[in-house]
Amino acid sequence: xxxxxxxxxxxxxxxxxxxxxxxxxxxxxxxxxxxxxxxxxxxxxxxxxxxxxxxxxxxxxxxxxxxxxxxxxxxxxxxxxxxxxxxxxxxxxxxxxxxxxxxxxxxxxxxxxxxxxxxxxxxxxxxxxxxxxxxxxxxxxxxxxxxxxxxxxxxxxxxxxxxxxxxxxxxxxxxxxxxxxxxxxxxxxxxxxxxxxxxxxxxxxxxxxxxxxxxxxxxxxxxxxxxxxxxxxxxxxxxxxxxxxxxxxxxxxxxxxxxxxxxxxxxxxxxxxxxxxxxxxxxxxxxxxxxxxxxxxxxxxxxxxxxxxxxxxxxxxxxxxxxxxxxxxxxxxxxxxxxxxxxxxxxxxxxxxxxxxxxxxxxxxxxxxxxxxxxxxxxxxxxxxxxxxxxxxxxxxxxxxxxxxxxxxxxxxxxxxxxxxxxxxxxxxxxxxxxxxxxxxxxxxxxxxxxxxxxxxxxxxxxxxxxxxxxxxxxxxxxxxxxxxxxxxxxxxxxxxxxxxxxxxxx
Numbered sequence: 020x021x022x023x024x025x026x027x028x029x030x031x032x033x034x035x036x037x038x039x040x041x042x043x044x045x046x047x048x049x050x051x052x053x054x055x056x057x058x059x060x061x062x063x064x065x066x067x068x069x070x071x072x073x074x075x076x077x078x079x080x081x082x083x084x085x086x087x088x089x090x091x092x093x094x095x096x097x098x099x100x101x102x103x104x105x106x107x108x109x110x111x112x113x114x115x116x117x118x119x120x121x122x123x124x125x126x127x128x129x130x131x132x133x134x135x136x137x138x139x140x141x142x143x144x145x146x147x148x149x150x151x152x153x154x155x156x157x158x159x160x161x162x163x164x165x166x167x168x169x170x171x172x173x174x175x176x177x178x179x180x181x182x183x184x185x186x187x188x189x190x191x192x193x194x195x196x197x198x199x200x201x202x203x204x205x206x207x208x209x210x211x212x213x214x215x216x217x218x219x220x221x222x223x224x225x226x227x228x229x230x231x232x233x234x235x236x237x238x239x240x241x242x243x244x245x246x247x248x249x250x251x252x253x254x255x256x257x258x259x260x261x262x263x264x265x266x267x268x269x270x271x272x273x274x275x276x277x278x279x280x281x282x283x284x285x286x287x288x289x290x291x292x293x294x295x296x297x298x299x300x301x302x303x304x305x306x307x308x309x310x311x312x313x314x315x316x317x318x319x320x321x322x323x324x325x326x327x328x329x330x331x332x333x334x335x336x337x338x339x340x341x342x343x344x345x346x347x348x349x350x351x352x353x354x355x356x357x358x359x360x361x362x363x364x365x366x367x368x369x370x371x372x373x374x375x376x377x378x379x380x381x382x383x384x385x386x387x388x389x390x391x392x393x394x395x396x397x398x399x400x401x402x403x404x405x406x407x408x409x410x411x412x413x414x415x416x417x418x419x420x421x422x423x424x425x426x427x428x429x430x431x432x433x434x435x436x437x438x439x440x441x442x443x444x445x446x447x448x449x450x451x452x453x454x455x456x457x458x459x460x461x462x463x464x465x466x467x468x469x470x471x472x473x474x475x476x477x478x479x480x481x482x483x484x485x486x487x488x489x490x491x492x493x494x495x496x497x498x499x500x501x502x503x504x505x506x507x508x509x510x511x512x513x514x515x516x517x518x519x520x521x522x523x524x525x526x
Contacts, residue, residue, distance in 0.1 A: 026148070027059035027125045027160045033440070034144055034162035036130050036384060038062035039069015041417040041429040042168035043111050044090050047118040048433035051092065053440055059160065060120065061146060063129035063174070067115060068108040073174055076198040077208070078228025079104035082220045082329050086256070086272045087280070087424035090114060094269035098252050098260065100276075101331040128158075133165060134389040135412055137523045140449030142413065163449070164440060167416040168429075169384030178377040178473060184353035190370045195221045202371070209233035214359060214367050216351070217375035218244040220328050225375065227334040230343035237367055238346050239359070243318045244325070247298055248305040248333035277427060277496050284323050284422040284494075288468075291321035298322060305336035315346040323422060325471040380477025383416060391523040400482040402465060403453035403515065404503065405492040406432045408482055412452040412524055420494055421469050427496045435503045435510075442510040448517035452524055453489075456514075461486045466494070489514055 027034070033049060035042050038060050049058050066072050071079075081088050084100035085107070093114050095102075102110075115121055125148075132145035141161040148156045177196040185192060193199055201207055211234045215222050218240035229236045255275065259268045287294045302316050303309055330336060338344035349361040358368040388395050390411055401409040405428070406416055415436050419425030443451055465481040466474055484492045489512065493499050502508065511517060 026158045030161045031059045032056040033058040033164045035060045035166045037168035038067040043115050045433045046120045050118045052437040060124040061128040071104045071108040076195045078224050083424035091430045138521050164413045172378035173381040178379045188354045189356045192372045205232045211370045213371045214369040215373040221375040223328040227338040230338040236344040246328045248330045251331040280423045287323040294322045305333040314348045377473045382480050401490045402482045402492045404489045409453045409455045412450045431503045450518045454516045
């Protein structure tokens with residue numbers, strides 16, 4: 020665990036909020052591409068890793084392949100495409116060490132406010148932390164550019180519905196976001212009856228891991244989810260890594276995998292029936308028992324209407340076939356002292372109930388930016404190229420793809436920010452702000468055509484997108500790569516306003 024709780028410098032060129040996958044990546048890109056700029060990283064937790072430090076439940080792993088979830092400049096040195104959380108955190112830490120990032124990070128610093136002053140051309144960022152004696156502290160840092168890499172969900176307030184009668188349950192109720200330390204080993208799990216509520220990626224990861232630990236596991240879902248069994252080692256990947264130099268092989272595999280992911284998503288939009296047949300064929304092979312297909316593995320929605328869940332090497336289906344796990348499709352009527360009573364009348368006895376009920380979206384880590392004294396409602400802004408906000412100067416954010424690996428976009432955004440900062444310096448500009456020229460521009464949700472529950476619950480707090488570049492949040496890596504890093508891309512595009520003016524924004 021990192022132990023530094025020092026405060027960041029009083030002023031830097033770039034302040035990065037968050038030391039997870041995208042925050043460390045941003046720091047590395049700054050080091051590689053604009054080394055003359057000063058930067059600091061502030062992190063609310065006591066260690067780096069973000070998601071991969073927060074989640075500690077058994078079996079926690081990526082749901083994207085590491086050849087695209089890894090950084091574009093740092094090869095993933097394993098044939099395994101899906102990695103466990105500890106390995107991903109170690110990869111992030113190794114990357115940080117190789118780029119001398121650790122000395123720039125201040126841990127235990129939670130950002131509570133950010134205020135832009137056009138007269139100073141600086142953000143003032145307020146943080147809360149603690150001193151060596153544990154007493155609360157408040158500090159500020161100013162910066163030319165503020166890059167928010169704080170993720171997209173609340174670390175402290177997950178989505179957790181209340182269930183009738185849960186106070187009467189005599190066992191344990193746990194949420195994956197705050198997994199207890201005494202519920203991880205085989206000795207602690209053996210012979211426990213565990214009901215996992217939910218059927219998303221967390222549940223599909225937990226079920227086989229808990230079953231392997233000796234628990235008797237039931238995944239309770241209201242409706243089925245698309246679960247895709249896939250080998251964790253790809254012979255093409257193995258072959259390329261055997262015959263090509265490491266970096267060349269990594270680039271080739273990354274390109275192949277990103278293309279395959281985008282192709283599958285595109286096919287799911289144009290020919291969903293074909294994608295359904297492809298997935299169902301693999302599920303039937305993995306299950307063996309076709310009677311389980313309906314109602315447990317026949318979603319009512321098309322693939323990629325919600326994110327696909329991955330079962331590496333079919334581990335989820337192996338757990339079912341072993342008899343250590345089962346799927347129940349039903350609705351909860353109430354909890355009682357010994358388990359859950361379902362609307363069908365069936366009951367599920369349990370020693371432990373896991374509420375894998377989802378995330379709660381949180382834009383900018385819960386920070387409401389203030390620009391020249393005016394608090395900005397992000398939902399009233401437009402996204403610019405998927406990483407800036409209309410009317411807000413010198414502020415970038417990182418939000419990955421819903422249909423591909425997070426880091427694909429994080430790398431693109433980091434590289435573009437480096438180009439933007441270089442352009443600002445070349446022009447002597449202290450301010451860069453996207454300006455909407457058409458007040459009647461069409462308004463669409465930041466993410467559309469993706470009605471997942473956590474999106475429906477929280478997307479109202481995010482900026483809008485329109486129907487034409489640069490006011491869109493593309494879900495296509497190939498399009499973003501062309502629009503952000505293509506050879507003909509001009510950072511000074513006539514939409515983002517570069518200025519050395521000390522007048523308030525919009526004046």
